[in-house]
Amino acid sequence: EPEVTQTPSHQVTQMGQEVILRCVPISNHLYFYWYRQILGQKVEFLVSFYNNEISEKSEIFDDQFSVERPDGSNFTLKIRSTKLEDSAMYFCASRKDGGSSYEQYFGPGTRLTVT
Amino acid sequence: SQQGEEDPQALSIQEGENATMNCSYKTSINNLQWYRQNSGRGLVHLILIRSNEREKHSGRLRVTLDTSKKSSSLLITASRAADTASYFCATDGFNDYKLSFGAGTTVTVRA
Numbered sequence: 001e002p003e004v005t006q007t008p009s010h011q012v013t014q015m016g017q018e019v020i021l022r023c024v025p026i027s028n029h030l031y032f033y034w035y036r037q038i039l040g041q042k043v044e045f046l047v048s049f050y051n052n053e054i055s056e057k058s059e060i061f062d063d064q065f066s067v068e069r070p071d072g073s074n075f076t077l078k079i080r081s082t083k084l085e086d087s088a089m090y091f092c093a094s095r096k097d098g099g100s101s102y103e104q105y106f107g108p109g110t111r112l113t114v115t
Numbered sequence: 116s117q118q119g120e121e122d123p124q125a126l127s128i129q130e131g132e133n134a135t136m137n138c139s140y141k142t143s144i145n146n147l148q149w150y151r152q153n154s155g156r157g158l159v160h161l162i163l164i165r166s167n168e169r170e171k172h173s174g175r176l177r178v179t180l181d182t183s184k185k186s187s188s189l190l191i192t193a194s195r196a197a198d199t200a201s202y203f204c205a206t207d208g209f210n211d212y213k214l215s216f217g218a219g220t221t222v223t224v225r226a
Binding site: 041045048058091102103105111 | 145146150157158159160163165205207213214215219
């Protein structure tokens, strides 16, 4: 069964460094999302992406964050200058085209630790 | 905010018993989805119920939705040790499909 994959599974970085988190969504899906979950807290929406552009972003998704779909398969989240509070589990999710398909399928996550 | 809020926060049951957890939300929704998360792992999609549906089944899972009360319930029948996990409800709206998650119910199934 197709699934969303994410790399790396764990990333440790120093404050101020740039990180790129990678995701490969399910191949026939057209909507892509990033969420994050700080330890012990709720899963929070960061950004949605469709047709090669951001369709919506949350207040968390400030200028330090960017997303890109550099080719037909990868979907990346970049944090330009990491802060301690960016430490969290980052999840990528994807969804088929609209119509009757609303299920979002999540990847296994990347645990980002900022020291 | 459309955030779902689960109740109870934690649930401990014996293997073979049923587990019921509830989710409440604040504004009108398009769909409500339930996810399972094993400790420190990813979110596994369990079931989606649309706003015009009242009940849905999938294997040992039964989901109900009451839009008048803005609430949903997830029932896991004949629980197994492998059902030990956190369970989250997530809602989406009519104009966007970003998910708003609740804080989750932690279910422990004792052997």
